[in-house]
Amino acid sequence: GNSVTQMEGPVTLSEEAFLTINCTYTATGYPSLFWYVQYPGEGLQLLLKATKADDKGSNKGFEATYRKETTSFHLEKGSVQVSDSAVYFCALQTGANNLFFGTGTRLTVIP
């Protein structure tokens, strides 16, 4: 079956620290992988995506590389800001537009 496993939160970092949020997946076929972000009180927004192995998605300083050999799609950012505080969701998509989400990781960045 299809599933996504994310590292448990919450994660608290100081401003300008390095961020890694781990994500691994199990899927049939060749899924697309996504990171969505949910800022406080808002809906989900697509942060970045990768549609095939070795693709790197990037946006707003965040990056994630589709690693088929380790079935991973870890999210990284070199220097977080207070405005990055949010809940981050890893997700995979198979055919028929089915999106499977991880449990979400809450990030809090303190000044």
Add this chain to the structure above:
Amino acid sequence: DTAVSQTPKYLVTQMGNDKSIKCEQNLGHDTMYWYKQDSKKFLKIMFSYNNKELIINETVPNRFSPKSPDKAHLNLHINSLELGDSAVYFCASSSLTGYNEQFFGPGTRLTVL
């Protein structure tokens, strides 16, 4: 210009009532979805509709019923509300073809007392 909109934003109601949440998208998408986010932020798909045809129906109670009057709308009707229905409900839409991004609405926070 809101791409995916939901109303109401907040809904507080008593157990046993029947309520509806509306969703509209102006993106020209042909597939729309409803997700439930519980208190632990876990997101799970409930329904999706493509051209008025239900194509995903997860194991949700039959008290929940999606209604799509046209391609731009997918409303969620809930009968006989229960305490456990309290959650944030998100609507989303996407194109049918390919692995296209799903655009989410701002969510409706439902509280059942």
